[in-house]
Amino acid sequence: MFTGIIQTVGRVARLEPRGGDVRLVIDTADLDLSDVQLGDSIAVSGVCLTAVTLDARGFGADVSNETLSLTSLGALKPGDAVNLEKALRLADRLGGHLVSGHVDGLGKVISITPDGRSQRWTFEVPATLSRYIAAKGSVCIDGTSLTVNEVKAQRFGVNLIPHTVEHTAFNARRVGDAVNIEVDVIARYVERLLSSGEAPRLDEAFLKQHGFA
CATH class of the missing domain: 2.40.30.20 (Elongation Factor Tu (Ef-tu); domain 3)
Known part of the structure; x- marks a missing residue:
């Protein structure tokens, strides 16, 4: 991890x-x-x-x-x-979010726009990945943990502060470049629970156990 x-x-x-x-x-x-x-x-x-x-x-x-x-x-x-x-050690600080290093797919740099001292980047991903990306959620791009600003269809935006641009390979990226995308693993587990039909049963059991149902 x-x-x-x-x-x-x-x-x-x-x-x-x-x-x-x-x-x-x-x-x-x-x-x-x-x-x-x-x-x-x-x-x-x-x-x-x-x-x-x-x-x-x-x-x-x-x-x-x-x-x-x-x-x-x-x-x-x-x-x-x-x-x-x-790789993460158990004693390390978790400054970003949990990342497995298992890339889910490729995205593409759509635009890079100055925003004060920072930069706003827009990426496009396949529809199979865009459903896992949510505003204010986490996404890993080329191994970098970033917070999603906004999502529209298959495109999403992030903000890169000067430190991130200077100390990562983003300073070598250009519009049209391919990037590695790993979505938040929690989003995948939530989808799995919901699609299996087990999440509602777990909720009902919890409510009954605690006297709410």
Whole structure:
């Protein structure tokens, strides 16, 4: 699990074809890897990857064809900027929201508009994802935990403060770029409960137990 609070911006060092998929090697810049071991998880632009090599410059991770085809990692080139976050520890502060690193799909940058010192960004997502995005709810974009300002059909807006733009790979994003989207896992569980028909029964049982029905 992750928090969606980006720890540093790394760079793609190289991509090595390996038997049909790819080993992605990341230069982690100033990210401290002293507490990372082989097999640990690191989120790369919101995608949970397993470190299979470690050295003083960074780490390598094997990326399957499934991940390459369903996320923006398949379009990466050497030198591209990526958001990095090490896996959450139980003692860490949860500054964003609970993020699994399992990307639900791709979105697209529609517009970037100055708003005082901040920027207002509009994204478009498939209809299968837009139903999970709600105003003032949380969404993870390229691994960054953000609060949704407004939602209209398949588009939604967020506000990026100067710190977020400066310290994440958003400063390299442009209108038309693809971004990794992970919706709030709580929204998925709520939908599952409602669609299963179990939520109303749970409510009735709770009310009866406490003398309200």
